Amino acid sequence: MIRRIAFAAGSLLVLTGCGEASPTPETSPTTTATAPATASRPSPTPSGTQAAPPLTPEQFRVETATDAVRHLAGEIGPRPGTSPAYRRAAAWVEGQLTGFGWQVHRQRFQTPAGVSWGIPVSAGESVNLVADRGDVRPGQPWLLVGAHLDTVPQAPGAEDNASGVAVLLAIAETAAGRSTRVPVRLVVFGSEEPRGETDDDHHYGSRAYVASLTPLERRSLAGMVSLDRVGVGEAVPACGARPGLDRTLASLRAAARRAKVPTTGCSRTPNRSSDHWSFVRAGLPGVRLGSTPYAAYHSPADTPDVVDPAQLVRTGRIMLAWLA
Template identity: 45%
Template sequence: MRPRPTRLLVAAVLVTATACTSPSLAGSPPTTSAPASASATSGFAPSTSSAPTATTSTPRVTTRTAAPPPRVGTFDVDRVMGGIRTLSAIGPRDAASPASDRAAAYVAGQLRAAGYRVRLQPFRVPAGISWGVRVPAGSSVNVVADPPGFDARQPHVVVGAHLDTVPQSPGAEDNASGLMVMAEVARMTRQQPGGLPVRFVAFGAEEARGGSGSAYAFGSRHFVAALDATQRRALRGMVALDRVGVRAAAVPVCSGGRGTPALARAIRAASSGATPTRACTNRASDHVSFEAVDIPAARLGSVPYAAYHSAQDVPSVVDRRQLARSGAVVWAWVRSLR
């Protein structure tokens, strides 16, 4: 079904204006070591760098045992926090609302400014109940950002984060934190591309719209359904950044529990010697859409916090050091790919 043209026109105008390795990794799961200081060339502030030790064998996406230090592209926590404040100020961003369109336009502008080719991928969402509140049917978008010369039929990975919130929350942690860490890693990756191209996607309509909570991740499901057989084979892994800023001793790196844990192990191994991580299982974000079709997938984030899905999910909930740690984990993984 086609979305309402008026909403899409508004989204397009706003965008203009704001000008996841494969099946088997052998060996034991990595263990987390005591924090260690990062070198000045790590690309992240020293206070954000401590790490696990891990061993892996060669997955479908080959990783080096240690990621090389970045030459350029320091992770800018101030930039990330500024974006979190901007998105939170928009207010609650239900997937079928004009506020979600404004968030999509803002994120698209950030990715375009970083040098990506950005397009909107529209889709319909059903009416339902989101965290106890009735929400209408309507349209939403995925914001898809590709580096120049990108070919989806060639090997690549996807890093994503969801745009929407539940109706009563301004969503600083859930999920402005994931969106802006994604945007910052995207900026760094354009400055220093790695061994595999990275497609960055802001997914619409991740939050549940069904009374049982089972109807969710509409945007990522739509994205996966739109891939042809060649593009699915070329997609070597997907990582979802969802709630990555709440203070914690380590960064959660979760598998979806459906048969692709190798990617989560590879992500933890890539940040060995730099950032503390912990293993987990989580089935509640956009990575499940990819895992459902046997594309290796993982989720970063999911630390519990009192303001979850509430009006109190504001920027003060987010911890700068945890943002930098989450960014460091994603960056190390991206740098390890070849």
């Protein structure tokens, strides 16, 4: 059964157990639910000070995630990748990331016109938000966590995909001042939703991002996870595009076991219907968390009450265990 988000204080439940041309990045100016999460907000560790404390799954703050779902799907609503609503959403997410202490760059790219889930959409510019803590170094291993911010035209996009962006923001808050096993980059992708029927008619933002990576960045990328539809269900779907051959998927499932979070496979295998596929088709390691089917998919009914806070926590705890 889908639980509904309660945004009043004290009502949130958490777990106890548990090829386009390469664009140039532009610097922006700017399992059981029982008790509420109470992890404190970290502060980024300044360079030259004592080592940052370690990251643990229990530090995930569900309040940060549910606030993001409410704002993106409840206040902004439908946000196709080239729309004014998308630009408002991107500006808000960028403000959240910079507020948590991350360095954010805007990567602009063009998206063609098309038909998105039965509705014509116009061509235009969209943007990825690329955030890091200043510790990603050329040639050194690094990890990437991504989530798409856009929606189809008719959907407020709570589950698809405010839920993924919400978990990414809660990860950003927790990891800003804590150590991870290797440096981490967060990318909020634009224009993921389809504008046609072929494999090249969606995932525009992640394809633009992959095209911008240098050969050295590609060789040193240790793994990428796309958070896409991660707020429905009682187990977290974990899936890849290369079944049986994906070490990143194996490491993600191992992290879920450490975090005591149940996982399941995806309804479609191999799974190529999220931004991880842009990485895999370029020969890079990419997997997906999320994809539980739900009745409100790509419809006006995809509102914040569809999203279960406990599932956001499950997903967030897997990711923190994977990054730690």
